Amino acid sequence: MRALPLFLATTAFALLAQEHAALPSKAKPHAPVSAAAAHSPAATLDSPDNPSAALAELGAGNARFVAGKRVRTLDTNHDAAMRAALVGGQAPFAIVITCSDSRVPDALLFDQEAGRLFTIREAGNAPDLQGLASAEYAAEHLGSKVLVVMGHSSCGAVKAVREAAGKPLPGNLWALQAGMAGLLESTPQDPNEDAKAYGARLEEVNARRQAQTLLDRSALLRELAAAEKVWIVPALYHLASGKVQFFKPVSVVAAAPAHH
Numbered sequence: 001m002r003a004l005p006l007f008l009a010t011t012a013f014a015l016l017a018q019e020h021a022a023l024p025s026k027a028k029p030h031a032p033v034s035a036a037a038a039h040s041p042a043a044t045l046d047s048p049d050n051p052s053a054a055l056a057e058l059g060a061g062n063a064r065f066v067a068g069k070r071v072r073t074l075d076t077n078h079d080a081a082m083r084a085a086l087v088g089g090q091a092p093f094a095i096v097i098t099c100s101d102s103r104v105p106d107a108l109l110f111d112q113e114a115g116r117l118f119t120i121r122e123a124g125n126a127p128d129l130q131g132l133a134s135a136e137y138a139a140e141h142l143g144s145k146v147l148v149v150m151g152h153s154s155c156g157a158v159k160a161v162r163e164a165a166g167k168p169l170p171g172n173l174w175a176l177q178a179g180m181a182g183l184l185e186s187t188p189q190d191p192n193e194d195a196k197a198y199g200a201r202l203e204e205v206n207a208r209r210q211a212q213t214l215l216d217r218s219a220l221l222r223e224l225a226a227a228e229k230v231w232i233v234p235a236l237y238h239l240a241s242g243k244v245q246f247f248k249p250v251s252v253v254a255a256a257p258a259h260h
């Protein structure tokens with residue numbers, strides 16, 4: 001059995017990002033990228049090659065989006081060249097699991113063009129088995145370095161689950177409740193908390209729980225996370241400001257024992 005350097009992983013996780021830290025302001029300044037350079041066939045060479053750099057790039061891209069200064073997703077003159085550069089393969093540096101909500105345009109809000117993000121979108125950012133398989137595929141076969149599980153403000157899926165309060169939703173919507181099983185039980189409403197504040201808290205807790213649960217559900221992701229080849233990072237997108245709030249990567253220490 002391979003001994004996993006769990007204490008090292010834990011230390012690195014602790015150092016990565018302070019809770020609620022606004023990563024964009026802490027991220028390293030993005031190297032100046034002309035639109036032409038970003039879309040040249042060589043653009044794939046500038047992909048982050050480790051989890052820390054991958055997370056910093058997402059933060060930098062989001063900062064550009066918030067500031068109204070997108071670079072990578074602005075110039076349409078090089079779309080053909082971008083497609084041509086990607087025909088032979090893909091190596092997306094980040095996996096994004098987020099909600100299907102039309103107000104969460106993942107590529108724009110991270111300012112990343114085609115070939116950079118491997119995105120799984122399902123209402124409530126609660127991946128089903130195929131969503132999980134998609135994430136495993138990207139992490140294992142495409143070499144993605146970071147997996148962001150991103151909820152968002154004013155999430156209708158979280159609201160529906162909250163308002164149903166355990167009573168089955170109609171049609172196949174019950175699957176949303178199954179995907180968020182345990183959310184309401186783990187996070188009861190505070191007596192002094194209004195519905196809006198409670199809803200916002202559930203959105204954050206759901207993103208954190210979904211990220212943590214990936215480790216329990218996937219031996220493959222657990223192994224990659226333990227080896228620090230992939231960071232699994234909960235996040236929350238704020239519709240009004242456009243800001244993505246990143247939280248600490250989930251810790252593999254809390255997952256199932258590695259020995260067998």
Ligand SMILES: [Zn+2]
Pocket residue numbers: 099100101123124125152154155156157158
């Ligand atoms: Zn949503």
